[in-house]
Amino acid sequence: MTTNGQKYNLLVVDDESYICSIVEEALATSDEYDVTVYSKPEKALEHLANNQVDLVLTDLVMGEYSGVDMMAKALEYHSDCIVILMTAYPTVNNAISVLKKGAYDYLVKPFKLETLKNTVTRGLERQKLNRENLRLKEQLALYGLSEAMGTSKTLEEMLNQAADTARSVVSVNAISILVRENFNQIPIPYLIQGNPDDSGCEDFLRGNHELCRNAINNCESQTLTDIVSGEKSCIRSLASYPLMSRGEAIGLLNVIQEDPFMAVMPGQLHLLTIVASKIASAIETNRLHEHLQSSYIKAIRALANAIEARDLYTRGHTERVTILADLLASRLNWSEEKRAELKMGCTLHDIGKIGIPDAILNKPGKLTDDERKIIRDHPMVGAKILEGIDYLSPAMPYILYHHEFYDGTGYPDGLAGEEIPLEGRLLAVVDTFDAIVSERPYRKGKPAITAIAELEKYKGRQFDPIIVDVMVAAWKEGLINQLGIYEEERKQPVEA
Ligand SMILES: [Fe+2]
Known part of the structure; x- marks a missing residue:
């Protein structure tokens, strides 16, 4: 047989x-x-x-x-x-x-x-x-899919890998993966491969077909086989698989196979069920990861807000510094990933101030040497707080090195030039700019041009000259003005 x-x-x-x-x-x-x-x-x-x-x-x-x-x-x-x-x-x-x-x-x-x-x-x-042997290759393709699910970085990569596997398992002519963002919502196409001439098939791939509705509503795979007559007659099989996660259909895997002689075989349908379950778990894992990430970010924000609530001088400073730093990062062509880390780093950069007593943190007058020393400990205290939290480790260079000086006279390590991580050098520039421009209880904020002049004055001494140049260029082009984070009278660039 x-x-x-x-x-x-x-x-x-x-x-x-x-x-x-x-x-x-x-x-x-x-x-x-x-x-x-x-x-x-x-x-x-x-x-x-x-x-x-x-x-x-x-x-x-x-x-x-x-x-x-x-x-x-x-x-x-x-x-x-x-x-x-x-x-x-x-x-x-x-x-x-x-x-x-x-x-x-x-x-x-x-x-x-x-x-x-x-x-x-x-x-x-x-x-x-x-x-x-061919079946073994199909099984290998499934094994490869499992491996890829473990190593793919993005959901898009995972779905493409799953689609490739489905195509190799069944030699499908067209395939689509649809996902529901929320329960009860109609699934929307995340991926469509293949382009059938028949508009009925196009509807099927987009989930707008009775078969798809039945698969979603009954949480059961559905198949339909018919004969396509014409110049090249063939048997067309449509199969729609619900992507099941915790008893709920979170999407669909739809495949179309057109073969002159055969409908999709039961064994192949079984393999597609496995592909569908892999896709469902990839989507679920991705959602959990995103949820975890957003929970982390909320926790970080809450922490940063707690610090700012104590520090009367720097309300809103963290947010403004983050926005400014991201502007410079975009001008320096940093990757999306690096910019996401920058937001985390800037948000947390002064977290070490949580260990500074209120009397010192909010002291209106001049600080004593001992008090200054306590203030200068905040990068190390911040690093200590985040030590061992892998997810927050990209924030470390921002926390530790934003008070280093380009000429080596800063703290905590007295690093100089490019010994100072770029993240620290960038944050030092925007941190100082914001400190000069912002309102303080005992003085009004100074004009942006004063802050820019200060950056220019200490370029190569306190600050990385390249970053200062990028900052000055952004200000001259009116980009800092466009951020809308400073009051009108101080943010306008002055014509040379
Ligand atoms: Fe600081």
């Missing part, structure tokens, strides 16, 4: 009908074969075009028809078909030629029926092995 548990479909073609009868009789002794015989080659060609065929036994010369052409057609319609040529006029050249063109074997007439049966059995065993 075939790998699908069905009988093998054998086709015998010979213009001598008595040969057809003998071969048919010999092969009919096995209940594993369905044998069809034709003494007219044109009928055999028609049969090949319209039916599943696993093995072809054909005469090599049949009047104007050649067994080689028959073989070519058989392999065109059924790529893994076994073809055995028969001839009464053997030559070595003939034999080599047909084997090279894809024939499995070559029988010389008259042949013993036992030889015929053995050749057919061996051919079908080879085919079975090939088909099992």
Whole structure:
């Protein structure tokens, strides 16, 4: 039996009908074969075009028809078909030629029926092995998908990998993955591959089809098979799988397969169920990750707000510094990932101030040396607080190094030049700018031009000259003005 548990479909073609009868009789002794015989080659060609065929036994010369052409057609319609040529006029050249063109074997007439049966059995065993290898490859594709799910960074990468796997498992003509953002919502397409001509299929891929609604509502896969007639008639299978997560359909995997002879096999449908469950868990994991990330960010914000609530001098400072720093990062072409880390770092940069007593933090007058020392400890205290929290580690260079000076006279480590991590050098510039421009209880904020002049004055001493240049250019172009974080009278650039 075939790998699908069905009988093998054998086709015998010979213009001598008595040969057809003998071969048919010999092969009919096995209940594993369905044998069809034709003494007219044109009928055999028609049969090949319209039916599943696993093995072809054909005469090599049949009047104007050649067994080689028959073989070519058989392999065109059924790529893994076994073809055995028969001839009464053997030559070595003939034999080599047909084997090279894809024939499995070559029988010389008259042949013993036992030889015929053995050749057919061996051919079908080879085919079975090939088909099992193919199945193994499909299983490997699933294994590869599991691996990729573990290493893919983005949901998009994971969905593309899943679509590729589905395509290799079932050779689908088109595929779509749809996801519901919220329960009860209609799933929206996240990925569509393949472009069927039929508008009904387009609707199916976009989830606008009864099959999709049934799959979502009943939480069960749905399949539909129909015959497409036309120039090239084929069997079209539509399959819609709900993506199940914790008992809920969070989306759909839709596939379309068009095959001249076969609907999607039950085994393939089972493999697609596995692909669908992998997709569902990838989406769920992604959602959990996003939820975790947003919870973290909320926790960080709450922490930063707690610090600012105590520090009367710096209300709103953290947010403004974050916005300004991101402007400079965009001018420096930092990656999206680096800019996300920058937001975390700027938000947390003064977290160490949580350890400074209120009396020192909010002291209006001059600080004593001891008090200044306590203030200067805040980068180290901040680093200590976040130590061991891997997720927040990208904030470390901002926290630790935003008070280092370019000439090496800053704190806590007295690093100089490019020894100071770039994150610290960038934050130092915007931190100082905001400190000068912002209102304080005991003084009004100074104009932006004063802050810019200060940055220029200490460029190369306190600040990285390149970052100062980027900051000054942004200010001259009116970009800081456009951020809308400072009052009108102080943010306008002054014409040179
Ligand atoms: Fe600071």
